[in-house]
Amino acid sequence: MSTSAKIELYEEFSQVAKALGSAHRLDILEHLAQGERGVDALAERVKLSTANTSQHLQLLKRAGLVASRRDGKFVRYRLSGDNVLKLMGILFDVAEQNLAEVDKVLRNYFYQRDDMEPISQIELLERTRDGLAIVLDVRPSDEFTASHLTGAINIPLAELEKRILELDNGREIIAYCRGPYCVLAFEAVAMLRKKGIKARRLEDGLPEWRAAGLPVETG
Amino acid sequence: MSTSAKIELYEEFSQVAKALGSAHRLDILEHLAQGERGVDALAERVKLSTANTSQHLQLLKRAGLVASRRDGKFVRYRLSGDNVLKLMGILFDVAEQNLAEVDKVLRNYFYQRDDMEPISQIELLERTRDGLAIVLDVRPSDEFTASHLTGAINIPLAELEKRILELDNGREIIAYCRGPYCVLAFEAVAMLRKKGIKARRLEDGLPEWRAAGLPVETG
DNA sequence: ATTACATTCAATTATTCGCTTGAATGATAT
DNA sequence: ATATCATTCAAGCGAATAATTGAATGTAAT
Numbered sequence: 001m002s003t004s005a006k007i008e009l010y011e012e013f014s015q016v017a018k019a020l021g022s023a024h025r026l027d028i029l030e031h032l033a034q035g036e037r038g039v040d041a042l043a044e045r046v047k048l049s050t051a052n053t054s055q056h057l058q059l060l061k062r063a064g065l066v067a068s069r070r071d072g073k074f075v076r077y078r079l080s081g082d083n084v085l086k087l088m089g090i091l092f093d094v095a096e097q098n099l100a101e102v103d104k105v106l107r108n109y110f111y112q113r114d115d116m117e118p119i120s121q122i123e124l125l126e127r128t129r130d131g132l133a134i135v136l137d138v139r140p141s142d143e144f145t146a147s148h149l150t151g152a153i154n155i156p157l158a159e160l161e162k163r164i165l166e167l168d169n170g171r172e173i174i175a176y177c178r179g180p181y182c183v184l185a186f187e188a189v190a191m192l193r194k195k196g197i198k199a200r201r202l203e204d205g206l207p208e209w210r211a212a213g214l215p216v217e218t219g
Numbered sequence: 220m221s222t223s224a225k226i227e228l229y230e231e232f233s234q235v236a237k238a239l240g241s242a243h244r245l246d247i248l249e250h251l252a253q254g255e256r257g258v259d260a261l262a263e264r265v266k267l268s269t270a271n272t273s274q275h276l277q278l279l280k281r282a283g284l285v286a287s288r289r290d291g292k293f294v295r296y297r298l299s300g301d302n303v304l305k306l307m308g309i310l311f312d313v314a315e316q317n318l319a320e321v322d323k324v325l326r327n328y329f330y331q332r333d334d335m336e337p338i339s340q341i342e343l344l345e346r347t348r349d350g351l352a353i354v355l356d357v358r359p360s361d362e363f364t365a366s367h368l369t370g371a372i373n374i375p376l377a378e379l380e381k382r383i384l385e386l387d388n389g390r391e392i393i394a395y396c397r398g399p400y401c402v403l404a405f406e407a408v409a410m411l412r413k414k415g416i417k418a419r420r421l422e423d424g425l426p427e428w429r430a431a432g433l434p435v436e437t438g
Numbered sequence: 439a440t441t442a443c444a445t446t447c448a449a450t451t452a453t454t455c456g457c458t459t460g461a462a463t464g465a466t467a468t
Numbered sequence: 469a470t471a472t473c474a475t476t477c478a479a480g481c482g483a484a485t486a487a488t489t490g491a492a493t494g495t496a497a498t
Binding site: 038039040050051054055058072073074075 | 442443444445446447
Binding site: 022024049056 | 485486487488489490494495496
């Protein structure tokens, strides 16, 4: 019994790690970090079948990473706590720090430009307080409506090119989206710069902002 | 390319999580957290075949969680950085907080007795400074020799019953071993108490002590 | 009640994983 | 060189996993 208790415990811990061991499930978790979602809505976002998404969600639930509640004919899933986001953050840090592959992808796709360096949450607060910057949320409207940084304006990436005039008033644009690896903000910044507009990216997304206790608006 | 970059990245991240998704590998990592080890020595400790251990180590290496160096005819493996220990710590916290199963195992095996509550690193420092407690390392001698808390004495669990006289001088015993779920310290405390000796457990092990920047002795 | 819709279940298939076995490689010592 | 020891490789097998499909469940609206 002496050694098997630890193994039994590690068996449980490994289930949690296994649940994180799938790109699709990490994607699901990133989306849930934005807020509650029904199975179908989530399935569409992450581009999986409904049945498959449901199965992934059940696995995540068994691992204690997500929780659910019934809401009319929907079943709404959410992250089971703040520590889940923290766990993901450190997982990503470790991967970023120790894996050459990750570094390569980041360099090739995300940081092609040297001047693409993101700004921190504190910098953003300072610059908006001083009226130097506009905060731009480039996520789809429904996610913005559910919750967003206080003071941010919403132009989904898909509409950005059309609506670019709404922005060009000389102030710097700071774009953000779902998290540190969400591509929407990267693309928005690249696009704005091509048009000659000064733009940078917030180094992480809404969930991290909220987790830091910084102000969000909802509804 | 837009969406596939994130998926590509998440694919890499998921490899790291997958590497943690095995009780045996978590066990291996716990042992490596004590210090460098050769494949064979490690295999013996975690009770796996050498070939199998080697394979697990290679997988962990590909995931960036361990590193290795050649040392004569040995290949010594070690954790690739402090963040690995931190990642494991949060993984365990999340599991402990969100999984009823884990809670059950902890209660049934680890915390049967209400008064088995562990003491913190700071408390240990205070009590030893004031001469109120003896720190007891119950790991095997070779692990103790490699590194241990400054001032600790070593009696491996297997020898504790025989050598119990060395301890019984009225001061409280504080036992520790490899980590928060290492069973050696639990059993040591249970045994000492049965013999009427005042004993408690340090809430975590040597690696966490070292990671906190607290003093260790080596050699 | 019946219909519609969201979600889950059950059965299936292709793939990956964990471990074993036995051979191959690499370094050291004689 | 040869022998020895630590480690890794390669092949193989059974178990677990990911995704698809179609049917079943449960809730809400008519």
